Amino acid sequence: GKLFVPPPPPEEPEEGAEPEEPEGDAAIPGLHPALRREEELLKMRLEAVEIRCLEMVTDLRTREGTLHQRMDAMLGQRFRDEVDAIGTLITTIKTAVEEGDRLYHELRIQQSDLILDENSLTYTLYTPPPPPPPPP
Numbered sequence: 001g002k003l004f005v006p007p008p009p010p011e012e013p014e015e016g017a018e019p020e021e022p023e024g025d026a027a028i029p030g031l032h033p034a035l036r037r038e039e040e041l042l043k044m045r046l047e048a049v050e051i052r053c054l055e056m057v058t059d060l061r062t063r064e065g066t067l068h069q070r071m072d073a074m075l076g077q078r079f080r081d082e083v084d085a086i087g088t089l090i091t092t093i094k095t096a097v098e099e100g101d102r103l104y105h106e107l108r109i110q111q112s113d114l115i116l117d118e119n120s121l122t123y124t125l126y127t128p129p130p131p132p133p134p135p136p
Contacts, residue, residue: 081112088114 089107092114096103106117
């Protein structure tokens with residue numbers, strides 16, 4: 001690494017010597033007061049931005065809480081609906097078993113609905129064999 005050497009302190013002008021003319025920015029009259037005023041205005045703008053950002057964060061936190069409550073309510077309702085569908089499935093199967101009925105159609109739960117699929121069969125429906133051909 002490089003070794004940092006601080007610059008030497010500015011030399012004091014000797015007594016009786018003429019003061020040097022200001023150079024660069026120091027030569028512009030009123031520059032320092034104007035820069036201080038700009039700095040104050042910048043600080044005011046930054047404070048206004050900070051206040052607005054804090055308002056937005058507060059608003060987002062409020063929305064977050066509301067959203068979590070709504071999601072919780074929706075998930076709770078969906079869970080209850082799915083439990084009800086399972087209860088209906090159990091009742092349907094229990095009734096069929098107790099009455100000795102066959103469940104010919106597929107029963108399935110899809111999300112919170114109990115579906116009786118009449119297009120699919122769990123048993124082959126009995127069809128009588130064709131009559132034997134007449135004797136010749």
